[in-house]
Amino acid sequence: MALSPKDQDKLRSLERDAEEAYKYMASDEQSSTFKDKELIYELDAAAPKHITSTRITRSEIKETKPWVHFVAGGIGGTVGAVITCPLDVVKTRLQSDVYHNVYNTTVKSGNPIKQAFQHLAETGSALRGMYVNEGVRSLFKGLGPNLVGVIPARSINFFTYGATKDFLIRNFGTSTNNEKTEQTWMHLVSGINAGFVTSTATNPIWLIKTRLQLDKSKSKIYKNSWDCLKHVVKNEGFFSLYRGLSASYLGGIESTIQWVLYEQMRMFINKRSLKIHGTDPTNKTTKDHIMEWSARSGAAGLAKFLASLITYPHEVVRTRLRQAPLESTGKPKYTGLIQCFKLVFKEEGFASMYGGLTPHLLRTVPNSIIMFGTWELVVRLLS
Numbered sequence: 001m002a003l004s005p006k007d008q009d010k011l012r013s014l015e016r017d018a019e020e021a022y023k024y025m026a027s028d029e030q031s032s033t034f035k036d037k038e039l040i041y042e043l044d045a046a047a048p049k050h051i052t053s054t055r056i057t058r059s060e061i062k063e064t065k066p067w068v069h070f071v072a073g074g075i076g077g078t079v080g081a082v083i084t085c086p087l088d089v090v091k092t093r094l095q096s097d098v099y100h101n102v103y104n105t106t107v108k109s110g111n112p113i114k115q116a117f118q119h120l121a122e123t124g125s126a127l128r129g130m131y132v133n134e135g136v137r138s139l140f141k142g143l144g145p146n147l148v149g150v151i152p153a154r155s156i157n158f159f160t161y162g163a164t165k166d167f168l169i170r171n172f173g174t175s176t177n178n179e180k181t182e183q184t185w186m187h188l189v190s191g192i193n194a195g196f197v198t199s200t201a202t203n204p205i206w207l208i209k210t211r212l213q214l215d216k217s218k219s220k221i222y223k224n225s226w227d228c229l230k231h232v233v234k235n236e237g238f239f240s241l242y243r244g245l246s247a248s249y250l251g252g253i254e255s256t257i258q259w260v261l262y263e264q265m266r267m268f269i270n271k272r273s274l275k276i277h278g279t280d281p282t283n284k285t286t287k288d289h290i291m292e293w294s295a296r297s298g299a300a301g302l303a304k305f306l307a308s309l310i311t312y313p314h315e316v317v318r319t320r321l322r323q324a325p326l327e328s329t330g331k332p333k334y335t336g337l338i339q340c341f342k343l344v345f346k347e348e349g350f351a352s353m354y355g356g357l358t359p360h361l362l363r364t365v366p367n368s369i370i371m372f373g374t375w376e377l378v379v380r381l382l383s
Contacts, residue, residue: 072382073158074151076375080367081150086139087363088146090126092213094356095319119358126359142209144225149205153198154371161194161259184260191259195252203248204241208232210322221324236325246337247318254311258303258368265299293373300372301365308364313353315360317341 081088130138168186208228215222222228232240273292277283284292320334334340344352 072375072378073154075378076371076373077150077154078147079374080370081146082143083370084363084367085143085146086127086130087123087359089130089139089141089213090123091315091356091359091363092142092210092319093126094122094359095316096214096323123359123362141215142213145205145209145212148225149202149209153202153205156201157194157198157255160197161190164190164193184264187260187263188256191256192252194259195255196249198255199245199248199252203245204229206248207241207243207322210244210319211324214323243332244318244321247314247321247340250314250337251311251318254307254314257307257310261303261306262300265303266296269295269299293376296376297369297373301369304368305361305365308357308361312357312360313341316344316353316355320344 127139165182165186168189169182172186174181174183208225211228211232212222212225215228222231229241269292273284277288317334317337317340320340321332321337323332323334325332334343
């Protein structure tokens with residue numbers, strides 16, 4: 001059916017409105033984190049009945065408050081941490097030389113596939129052994145400080161990343177059609193800054209978590225998190241709470257790689273969605289929304305998987321640096337980042353740099369999927 005000139009003008013006006021409003025659309029966890037406004041679409045009552053279109057009313061724009069992102073990040077991190085805590089305990093023990101000889105009892109095959117199955121069996125055996133010998137509570141050791149650390153860590157990380165990225169886009173973004181566009185180097189810088197700030201703020205919490213997870217049930221040193229904190233400060237000094245901080249900074253590379261990979265996958269998902277459904281969200285069915293949510297959550301898990309494989313040795317070094325001092329000398333075995341790398345490589349070989357990798361991947365990949373997925377759902381609910 002041919003449209004009248006008046007109707008054609010209406011359609012052109014709608015297209016312009018949609019293009020202008022696209023930058024505010026919160027289609028996934030990241031974009032909804034870093035855009036301050038969420039657009040409300042409503043049926044254009046003024047359009048002719050044979051034209052199914054929507055009108056974006058600028059007066060209906062509502063703000064997504066900053067506290068929403070903090071609450072949603074904390075909830076997402078908490079859900080992921082609770083579900084995957086047993087694997088986190090096993091990972092920490094496999095990284096530590098205290099339990100190295102207890103769990104690493106089988107000679108590893110030279111075949112990568114067989115070795116992967118051996119690691120899976122090793123992880124299952126460690127979980128079984130903890131449950132049988134130490135009870136079900138041992139599977140959740142360190143969960144208290146972990147939960148205490150998750151909320152500020154996730155909030156600080158998301159907030160710092162978003163604020164840095166927004167600053168860079170506003171001041172250094174390339175102008176395209178009167179809009180500032182983001183570039184990959186901005187994701188890189190934002191990720192580095194977020195990792196640096198988060199590591200500095202939360203290192204004492206993770207040190208206490210590590211000490212509790214390495215504390216043997218039969219000869220327990222620490223009663224709880226508070227007792228562990230007092231013991232460390234009294235016997236080792238306040239600055240000992242920052243043991244492993246250099247390795248945490250090195251670990252910022254992992255979070256940076258994850259951010260960059262995730263952003264690239266997110267942009268691909270958004271472009272594909274735009275190509276298929278256009279700019280009008282009413283074109284999507286419930287199934288489409290679920291599939292896109294799953295794709296974004298899966299992208300977060302895949303990004304974490306690849307980043308972990310590349311940078312995992314820093315995890316082992318960080319755990320070793322956070323261990324309690326030797327009982328025989330009262331001094332720490334590992335005194336610095338480089339010294340720790342050299343000593344572990346000399347005494348245990350290169351393979352030990354990947355101790356606990358299997359439970360780490362089994363924990364962090366689903367944890368990222370759960371965290372990002374829960375985060376987005378809570379943001380949408382509270383907004």
